[in-house]
Amino acid sequence: MKGIYGWKPLHIMRISRILFILIFIFSRIPRFATLLMYVLRPLYVPTTENLLNRKFRYGLLTMGAGLLTPDTFRAYGDGALAFVENFTDVLRAEKSGKPLVWVEWILNAEILAAFDVTPFCNAALNIFANVESMAAPSQIIEVAENQGTPVEYCSAMKLNVGAYLIKQIPAPDLIVAGSHPCDTNVSVAQTMEYLTGAPSFIFDVPYWKDDESFRYIERQIWDQIAFLEKHLGKKIDWDRLRKMLERVNEFNFYLGEICEMHKAIPCPGTMINLGYAWVVREINLKSPHALKMAKGLYQAVRKNYLAGRGIVKREKVRVLLWFPPIAFFTYIFKWMEDEFGAVIVADFIGQVSTVPIDTSTNETMIRDLARTQMHLAMGRQCHGPVEFITDEMERFFVDYNIDCMIFTGHQGCKHGWAAAKIIRDICGKRKMPALYLNLDIMDQRCLDEQGVKNEITKFFREQGWG
Amino acid sequence: MTDIFDSVKKMASVDRNPYLDAAIADGSKVIGYFCSYVPEEIIHAAGMIPYRMRAVDNRGTDRGSVYYSAINCSFVRSCFGKALEGDFSFLDGIVFSNGCDHLRRMYDNWRYAGTGPRFRHMFVAPHITGDTALVRFTDELRGFAGSIENHYGVKISVDALKDSVRLYNEKRRLLAQLYEYRKSGEVPVRGSELLSLMLAVTMMPAVDAINLIRDVLAAVPGRAVSGKDDIRVYISSGCMEETAHLELIESCGAAIVADNLCLGSRHFDTIADEEGDPYESLARRYLRHLSCPRMMNSFKQRLDFLENAFSEYAVDAVIAEKLKFCDLWGGDMYLMKQESRKKRFPILLLERELYGGGDGQIRTRVQAFVEQVRNKIYSETGMVRAAGAGYRTSGK
Numbered sequence: 026m027k028g029i030y031g032w033k034p035l036h037i038m039r040i041s042r043i044l045f046i047l048i049f050i051f052s053r054i055p056r057f058a059t060l061l062m063y064v065l066r067p068l069y070v071p072t073t074e075n076l077l078n079r080k081f082r083y084g085l086l087t088m089g090a091g092l093l094t095p096d097t098f099r100a101y102g103d104g105a106l107a108f109v110e111n112f113t114d115v116l117r118a119e120k121s122g123k124p125l126v127w128v129e130w131i132l133n134a135e136i137l138a139a140f141d142v143t144p145f146c147n148a149a150l151n152i153f154a155n156v157e158s159m160a161a162p163s164q165i166i167e168v169a170e171n172q173g174t175p176v177e178y179c180s181a182m183k184l185n186v187g188a189y190l191i192k193q194i195p196a197p198d199l200i201v202a203g204s205h206p207c208d209t210n211v212s213v214a215q216t217m218e219y220l221t222g223a224p225s226f227i228f229d230v231p232y233w234k235d236d237e238s239f240r241y242i243e244r245q246i247w248d249q250i251a252f253l254e255k256h257l258g259k260k261i262d263w264d265r266l267r268k269m270l271e272r273v274n275e276f277n278f279y280l281g282e283i284c285e286m287h288k289a290i291p292c293p294g295t296m297i298n299l300g301y302a303w304v305v306r307e308i309n310l311k312s313p314h315a316l317k318m319a320k321g322l323y324q325a326v327r328k329n330y331l332a333g334r335g336i337v338k339r340e341k342v343r344v345l346l347w348f349p350p351i352a353f354f355t356y357i358f359k360w361m362e363d364e365f366g367a368v369i370v371a372d373f374i375g376q377v378s379t380v381p382i383d384t385s386t387n388e389t390m391i392r393d394l395a396r397t398q399m400h401l402a403m404g405r406q407c408h409g410p411v412e413f414i415t416d417e418m419e420r421f422f423v424d425y426n427i428d429c430m431i432f433t434g435h436q437g438c439k440h441g442w443a444a445a446k447i448i449r450d451i452c453g454k455r456k457m458p459a460l461y462l463n464l465d466i467m468d469q470r471c472l473d474e475q476g477v478k479n480e481i482t483k484f485f486r487e488q489g490w491g
Numbered sequence: 492m493t494d495i496f497d498s499v500k501k502m503a504s505v506d507r508n509p510y511l512d513a514a515i516a517d518g519s520k521v522i523g524y525f526c527s528y529v530p531e532e533i534i535h536a537a538g539m540i541p542y543r544m545r546a547v548d549n550r551g552t553d554r555g556s557v558y559y560s561a562i563n564c565s566f567v568r569s570c571f572g573k574a575l576e577g578d579f580s581f582l583d584g585i586v587f588s589n590g591c592d593h594l595r596r597m598y599d600n601w602r603y604a605g606t607g608p609r610f611r612h613m614f615v616a617p618h619i620t621g622d623t624a625l626v627r628f629t630d631e632l633r634g635f636a637g638s639i640e641n642h643y644g645v646k647i648s649v650d651a652l653k654d655s656v657r658l659y660n661e662k663r664r665l666l667a668q669l670y671e672y673r674k675s676g677e678v679p680v681r682g683s684e685l686l687s688l689m690l691a692v693t694m695m696p697a698v699d700a701i702n703l704i705r706d707v708l709a710a711v712p713g714r715a716v717s718g719k720d721d722i723r724v725y726i727s728s729g730c731m732e733e734t735a736h737l738e739l740i741e742s743c744g745a746a747i748v749a750d751n752l753c754l755g756s757r758h759f760d761t762i763a764d765e766e767g768d769p770y771e772s773l774a775r776r777y778l779r780h781l782s783c784p785r786m787m788n789s790f791k792q793r794l795d796f797l798e799n800a801f802s803e804y805a806v807d808a809v810i811a812e813k814l815k816f817c818d819l820w821g822g823d824m825y826l827m828k829q830e831s832r833k834k835r836f837p838i839l840l841l842e843r844e845l846y847g848g849g850d851g852q853i854r855t856r857v858q859a860f861v862e863q864v865r866n867k868i869y870s871e872t873g874m875v876r877a878a879g880a881g882y883r884t885s886g887k
Contacts, residue, residue, distance in 0.1 A: 173828055175821030177562065204618040204787060208592045211618060212822030215790050219826055227787045229624055232589050232615040237630070244623045410613070411599035439816060442560035443567075443596035447603050 029164045034192035035116060037161070041153040042112040044084045045105035052102020055095035063091025070356075073475070074159045083155040086356035089297065092363060096328070097298065100321025103314045104305040111309035114143045115195055124198040124257060127217075129210070130307050131404040132203050132228060133394055135273055136246065138311040139266035140253055145195060146307045147217070150188045151181050151467060155353050162353060163468050165191065174216065179209035179437030180467040181352075186216060197221055199256055201249065203228035206407030207440055226252045232409045234399055243395035250391075263387050270382045270390055272316050273397075276306070279316075279323035280377040286326050288425055291335025292343065292370045294326035297358040299375025300350055303402060341366035342490050345421050347448075348373050348433040348441055349403065351466050354474045357481075365485050370425045373433075374402045376417075411444045415451055422457060429458040429488065431481065436465040460484040495710045496684050499703070503690035503734060505548050506578060510695035510703075514540055519696070520643070521581060525597070526588035527757045527783065528616035530632060530773045532655040534586075535697055536647045537639045542582065543693035543754070545732050546570040546845060549578075558600040559593070564814045565845040566730045567593040574606050584610030584642070586635075590785055591729075591819055610642045618787045620779050629774040636770075652769040658697050663759035665704040666692075669711065670756070673748045674804050678717035680707075682726065682747025683737035689754035690732060717746035722864045725800050727751040727793075727827070728812035729783055729820045733846055736853070740810065743857040744865075749800040751793060757781050784823035793823070794830060801836070808837040808864045810857075815844055837864045 033039075051058035062085055069078040070090050088101055118125045127147040128134040137144040154162040162184055169187035170176050188194045200223050202214035218225040226249050231238035250261050280302055286293050302322060305315050329336065344361065346369045351357060361367040379397045383389035399405060406414045421427060430452060435441060445461070452459040462480055465471035472480075485491035502508040515521060520539040524531070531541035546569035554575045555568030573579060585608055587598035598613050615631055617624035636647045669688075672679045688707060692700035717723075724745040726737075731752055741747060750756050763769075763776035781796055782789035800806050811827050813820035824840050831838040839860040843849060 173825050175818060175825065177816050177821065178818055202787070208785075208818035209822075211785060211787055212818045214787055215784065216822055216825060219790065219829065225788070227619050229617040229619045229627075229787075231627075232595075232613065241623070241627050244626075248621070248623055411596065411603075436562070439563055439818070440592035440596050443558075443563050443593060444599060445560055446558045447599065450603075 029161070029168065029191060032191065032193065035195060037150060037153055037157045037188075037193050038112050038116060040080065041156045042109055042116070044081070044156055045108045045112070048084065048088060048105040049102045049109065052099050052105065055099040055102070059089075059091050059093060059095050059098050061091070062088065066090055079158050080156070083159070083353075083355075086359075087297070087301070089295075089359050090356060092359045093295070094325060096325040097295075097322065100318045100325060101301060103318035103321055104301060107305050107309040107312035107314040107318065110312050110314065111145070115145050118143045118195060125195055127197040127200045127202075127223075129202045129214070131206065131401045132201055133398045133401075134307075134310060135269050135394060136249060136253070136261075136266065137201075138269040139262045140257055140259065141262070141265075142257065144309075144311070145197070147185055147189075147194055147197070147200075148181060149308060150193060151184055151352050152304055152355075154184065154188070154193075159353070159469065159474075163470050165193065166468055174213075177437060178213070179207060179435070180465050181349075181437075182209040182213040184467055186213060186220075189217065189220060197223045199223055199253070200225040201228070202226070203230050205230040206403050207438065209437060224252075224256055228398075230399075230404065230408045234405070234409060234413070239392075239396050239399060242398055243392050246391050246395055246398075263390075266390060267384045269311055270384050270394070272313070273310060274381050274384075276310065276316050276319045277377055277379045277381070277397075279319040281379070282323055283326050284371070284376055284378075286330045287370045289330055290343075290426060291333075291337070291340035292368045293329035293334060293336060294322075295336045295358050295362060296346070296369040296372055296375055297355060298322045298326070299377070300355065300358070300372070303374050336368055337362045337366050339366050340368055342368070342428045342485070342488075343426055344369045345418070345425065345427045345430045346372040346433065347418055347430050348438070349435055349466050350374050351433060351464065351477060353467065353469055354477055357477065360478070361481065364482075365490055367485065367490065369431075370427070371421045373406065376402060376421075378405070407440065411447055414444060415447060418448070419451060419455075422455060427457070429460070429484075431484075432459060432461045433466060434461055434463050436463075436468075436471055458484075458488050495706050496687075499684070499691050499707065500687045500734065503547070503687035506545060506573070506694070507581065508691060508695055510699040511540065511542070514696050514699075515581060520583040522584040522586060522610075522639075523579060523582045524586040524588070524614075525594055526590035526614075526616070527753045527780075528590065528777050529586050529588055529614050530635075530777050531697075532652060532659050532763070532769075532773055533632065533636050533639065533647065535658070536652040536655040537636070537643065537645050539583070539639075539643075540696050541693075543690075544570055544579075544585075545690065545694075546573060547690065547732055549573050549846065550576060558604065559596070562816050563596075564593045564730075564816050565847060566814060567597055569845055571597060571600060574601065575604060580607065582608050584608050584612070584639075586612045586614050588614050589616060590783075591817070593816070610639075612638050616785075617778065618785060620782075620786060620789060625774055625778055628778050629771050632770045632774050649769060652773075653765065655697075656763050656769050656772060657765055658701070660762050660765065662692070662697060662701050662704065663762055665701060665708060666759040669704065669708055670749070670759075672711050676805075677715035678721075678723075678746045678748055679711045679714040681716050681737070681741055682724075682750065683734045683741060684716075685747075686731065686737055686752070686754055687734050689752075689758055690734070693754065693758070718744065720744060720865065721746040722807040722861055722868065723748045723805055724808055724810055725749045725751075725797060725804070725806040726755075726810045726812065727797070727823070729753060729817060730814060730845070731812065736843070739850055739854060740857050743854060744861045745808075745810070745857065749804040749806055751781060751783075751796060753783065756796075757783065784819040790823070790826055797827075807868060808839070808860070810839045810841060810860075812841040812843065815842055837867060
């Protein structure tokens with residue numbers, strides 16, 4: 026624990042930035058880079074962290090450990106550049122004088138692009154803390170726990186609080202937060218407002234997903250604009266917003282198409298693509314490089330799709346990964362493909378099902394932005410009745426020809442566990458083989474990477490797939 | 492000899508009482524509801540009896556845990572267990588709420604289990620209190636009324652609703668009057684007794700509830716239940732219905748004089764406007780009354796309420812509690828703790844399971860806390876506690 030308090034402010038963001046600069050550079054020579062990553066696999070794939078591989082193991086595993094195609098890796102490089110842009114802006118925010126605005130991870134950051142501010146996803150370290158070391162997320166979570174935040178909080182939120190307390194995320198000038206997907210979010214938004222003293226705009230996310238609910242969010246976006254105009258002392262730039270939303274439409278189109286192509290047998294893409302794209306979306310959707318990445322990923326998957334080629338040579342099992350993905354084990358996708366020929370074809374987070382935004386008038390932009398916000402991953406499933414979770418799950422069973430489901434039962438997710446019987450019974454009635462993991466998606470103290478591998482291996486063997 | 496407080500306590504210890512039974516026998520319908528944000532007036536205006544859901548007299552969490560999990564709060568598991576046992580078979584309808592994650596899944600599990608009654612309504616309250624939320628909440632109230640009207644074939648007229656608003660305001664005024672008595676030096680009503688009263692009056696016809704509160708009020712003058720050395724405590728928590736738990740705290744030398752509880756101040760805080768549109772009036776009252784931490788922009792309101800209690804009720808210390816796995820109250824306790832450091836008021840944070848035992852542990856903690864607070868009071872007032880035997884006035 027001594028090390029963690031010795032970190033310089035924003036230490037993790039700085040090393041993550043360096044990592045992504047390197048990824049971008051290597052992604053310009055994608056054949057060589059993927060070959061190199063493949064050759065070096067013995068140094069970081071089968072082993073856990075050690076002194077030699079600590080600072081790059083997570084990054085290399087997330088980048089597919091040499092198992093991504095060169096064109097896919099090149100697209101990842103564009104995503105990396107989008108990260109670099111945002112992190113650079115954040116690290117220089119104080120000097121540049123641009124206000125820094127926190128935006129929660131399942132809210133639209135798009136509106137901020139129309140205000141020329143530095144947006145920052147305050148959940149960024151949910152992923153990037155792993156870049157520092159395997160132990161870092163747990164250590165940061167412990168900081169929050171030691172300060173008195175409830176231990177039973179969702180660890181993603183504890184990680185945010187801990188990161189702020191040890192200055193690993195920047196202090197905000199303003200905060201945009203919301204009431205979904207869970208009580209921890211509701212509670213931590215208040216904690217963050219209290220700790221930072223920054224004025225907050227809170228979205229009250231409706232329970233239902235009907236026209237009235239969409240209109241309610243729409244009215245709140247207008248309130249949000251008024252809030253931003255008041256606190257930033259400037260008017261919204263509608264042209265900037267329009268350009269931004271046009272890019273968003275294109276971005277969502279590419280990812281939506283990838284999701285559609287994943288329905289093909291064999292599956293032409295790997296789900297980590299969509300997971301990675303989701304993180305890029307969270308961090309810096311306004312970057313042109315984000316769009317470039319989406320297009321690159323789309324083209325890579327489409328090439329396979331048109332050729333009738335699967336992401337693995339012999340697809341044995343089609344898996345639905347349900348509930349939030351395991352942040353510390355992003356390699357799960359490529360590991361399952363490589364080890365078992367098991368392809369995760371759909372998941373809770375990567376699925377893009379937003380609506381196109383009509384950019385013809387200011388009013389239509391806000392109307393459709395509201396609908397988009399209600400369709401963002403995790404948000405769209407977690408804010409209402411259990412059917413928002415189970416209907417999508419059952420639809421995926423059919424649409425994606427799922428052979429089995431892996432349920433990532435996250436420790437802090439009270440509403441998720443409260444629906445566990447319903448989910449189990451649905452799988453039982455459909456005779457859908459299912460593995461119910463009991464883990465913490467952020468904190469390896471509960472079940473670590475090797476533990477997850479063991480559980481999945483055992484499950485596949487029981488099913489005769491291992 | 493039993494007095495009114497004993498009768499109330501007896502009523503609170505079971506999930507039905509003679510008033511409710513008599514009303515049911517007369518043909519009244521009973522609608523269960525879960526949260527302080529559900530307006531009882533609308534149920535009443537439909538000619539029905541609002542019944543606050545509870546887990547008293549439950550048989551444990553076993554049956555509820557089949558649907559829920561070990562990380563869900565013991566209130567929902569116990570209460571749902573009661574539902575599965577058929578304890579709520581007298582209900583004609585039930586109103587769920589998005590009060591918290593555990594509770595909103597009650598709506599799902601209840602439907603999934605196919606447990607009666609047939610009328611099951613999900614009532615949605617915003618998490619913020621601004622004007623946009625107020626408009627939305629007013630619509631929610633109208634929708635709720637419409638839902639009752641459609642299901643039961645009744646009409647909720649504006650006049651009937653206004654009458655209900657007046658009636659429930661009367662109940663609130665009487666409860667506020669009862670709380671006023673707690674401001675005096677000698678506390679005339681225990682916190683546990685008030686909790687019993689709240690439990691009782693939230694499961695009977697409003698007119699009977701008002702009469703019962705009047706009876707209690709009549710018994711209060713001249714009564715004193717606090718000890719000379721008792722510290723004056725403010726208690727805050729969400730779901731709390733265990734009167735024995737408050738009795739335990741009080742037996743340690745703490746007189747509970749003020750609170751922010753669902754079945755406490757939150758039940759009667761803020762009178763609804765009796766003029767104008769009753770839906771708008773109720774929306775304002777229920778959205779902006781003393782909040783619980785599910786409301787995301789209201790911590791300052793809760794803090795102001797606490798500070799006011801310090802001066803008006805001469806509060807010495809705060810006990811903040813939560814049920815295990817309650818994120819909302821857990822977060823609020825964290826913020827309260829920060830405030831206690833800033834403003835230097837004593838605070839004890841307790842965590843418990845509903846009817847979960849652990850009395851010895853809680854007693855030890857409360858006793859130690861009371862001792863600390865007493866010492867603080869004596870030190871600040873020039874009194875010094877002598878080890879083990881009374882106290883003396885320092886320097887005199």
